[in-house]
Amino acid sequence: MIFNTFFQWTLQAAFADETPIAHADHVVQPAAKRPKLVVVDAASALRIDTQMGPIVEPLPQTALASRPPTAVTISFLDLPSELFALIMTYLPTSDLLNLAQQFNDRLRAESTRAYLIRTRILHNHNVVYLTRDVPAIAVQLLSAVQLFEEVSLVCDLFYFVQYGRELCNFAMTKTSVRSLCINFHPQEKSLLGDRRTSSSLVAFLTIVNECCRTLTFQRQLRDPSYRKLTIARPTRRLCPLPAHITLPRLSALTISAVILGVPSLATTCHRLLQSPQVQTFQLDDCKTQQECNGVLAISTFPLLESIIIRTVDNTILCIEPAFFLRHAMVNTLSLYAYAIYDSATHPAAPRSRVPLPGLTHLNLTTNHYLWMLEDPDRLRRCYLQTPNSFAQPQSVEFCSNLNSLCTFASSLTQYHFKGLELSIQLPNSILCHVAHFQHSK
Numbered sequence: 001m002i003f004n005t006f007f008q009w010t011l012q013a014a015f016a017d018e019t020p021i022a023h024a025d026h027v028v029q030p031a032a033k034r035p036k037l038v039v040v041d042a043a044s045a046l047r048i049d050t051q052m053g054p055i056v057e058p059l060p061q062t063a064l065a066s067r068p069p070t071a072v073t074i075s076f077l078d079l080p081s082e083l084f085a086l087i088m089t090y091l092p093t094s095d096l097l098n099l100a101q102q103f104n105d106r107l108r109a110e111s112t113r114a115y116l117i118r119t120r121i122l123h124n125h126n127v128v129y130l131t132r133d134v135p136a137i138a139v140q141l142l143s144a145v146q147l148f149e150e151v152s153l154v155c156d157l158f159y160f161v162q163y164g165r166e167l168c169n170f171a172m173t174k175t176s177v178r179s180l181c182i183n184f185h186p187q188e189k190s191l192l193g194d195r196r197t198s199s200s201l202v203a204f205l206t207i208v209n210e211c212c213r214t215l216t217f218q219r220q221l222r223d224p225s226y227r228k229l230t231i232a233r234p235t236r237r238l239c240p241l242p243a244h245i246t247l248p249r250l251s252a253l254t255i256s257a258v259i260l261g262v263p264s265l266a267t268t269c270h271r272l273l274q275s276p277q278v279q280t281f282q283l284d285d286c287k288t289q290q291e292c293n294g295v296l297a298i299s300t301f302p303l304l305e306s307i308i309i310r311t312v313d314n315t316i317l318c319i320e321p322a323f324f325l326r327h328a329m330v331n332t333l334s335l336y337a338y339a340i341y342d343s344a345t346h347p348a349a350p351r352s353r354v355p356l357p358g359l360t361h362l363n364l365t366t367n368h369y370l371w372m373l374e375d376p377d378r379l380r381r382c383y384l385q386t387p388n389s390f391a392q393p394q395s396v397e398f399c400s401n402l403n404s405l406c407t408f409a410s411s412l413t414q415y416h417f418k419g420l421e422l423s424i425q426l427p428n429s430i431l432c433h434v435a436h437f438q439h440s441k
Helices: 061-066 081-088 093-099 105-118 136-144 157-162 164-172 189-193 195-207 263-272 289-297 321-326 396-414 430-440
Strands: 008-011 037-039 046-048 072-075 127-130 150-156 176-184 214-219 252-256 280-284 306-313 332-341 354-356 361-365 371-373 381-385 421-425
Touching: 081 105, 093 105, 105 136, 127 136, 136 164, 150 157, 157 164, 157 176, 157 189, 157 195, 164 195, 189 195, 189 263, 195 263, 252 263, 280 289, 289 321, 381 396, 396 421
Parallel strands: 127 150, 150 176, 176 214, 214 252, 252 280, 280 306, 306 332, 332 361, 354 371, 361 381, 381 421
Antiparallel strands: 008 072, 037 046
């Protein structure tokens, strides 16, 4: 293997902390007998007594030719981390896996890190992606070798069941899982309905409850239903787990309305909506205003400062005033309704203008046009974008997006802002739309 060729390195004697053998018989004169510099006066040059011999007698050429070079042995494991990692990149995958099973801690850690980078599981030094097709050996190595002090984990819900024990072992090491993103797909009916899913998720969250700062439930766009669980159902009764879990240090929570509708996960997720330290809350995938109101009604975050409501359906969602009364510290509001699905239908608009409290940051898609600021003087930044940025530039929908953007921007003139920063994101291919419009004339 290439590893054997780098196991020992030699350096010349010039770098060794020892006296060459050829100089051993020569006596070095003391400092008192060495030639001194004598200054006659300021204008004269320096005079050196040349009658004294040299400090060290010159080494005979025959001694230099006959003396064998002295070598210093350096282990491969003593190399700097940068050079160590560079050598690992040239090893084949089979050799990396063999080195990952050695007894030396550094050798195991560096070879495991190189393998995870090669398989695109490890990104940016401490971000682990357990998504799509993950080899079983990769999860086993993560649970056996400590690579990080802090880590961000992006994991499919499927792997919490398939490799639940390994992931719990990974979380029980000295590694702190500060950020956790759980991917799922609504079509995975058997996985979402399996009781092992909730128990595995609760077991993992119980371990990371003191270190997790960010938790995200994210819906996948690609259907992974082809994956099937290969672990057998437990034959004996498992130890009871708490029906709900509390993350006392959680500061940011993103949850999907789809996951809240799963009966086996509802109790656990509803408890997360009572996290005391959450400052940023994001609710995704609500299809109706009633569904949005139901989630917000059971949500209580005493320290909440920012709320985001986002949906990919052509549905305009708003927040009831009662929610702002319970969360008086909210200063940032984001309402996004991306008309990606059902873009041909027009959503039902609210019957009246929705009052918004005194905000400092407001982010909206332009289909949220019926709103009213109670304290416009506090608003410092407003960000606008069109509902659908993927519409064809020749389509009528593209024109509707531009019209809604112009109408929304014009409605801001009714307020007298002080130092407002307005940002507008124009649709993609707007230049193509303008060129098509001019050509049609």
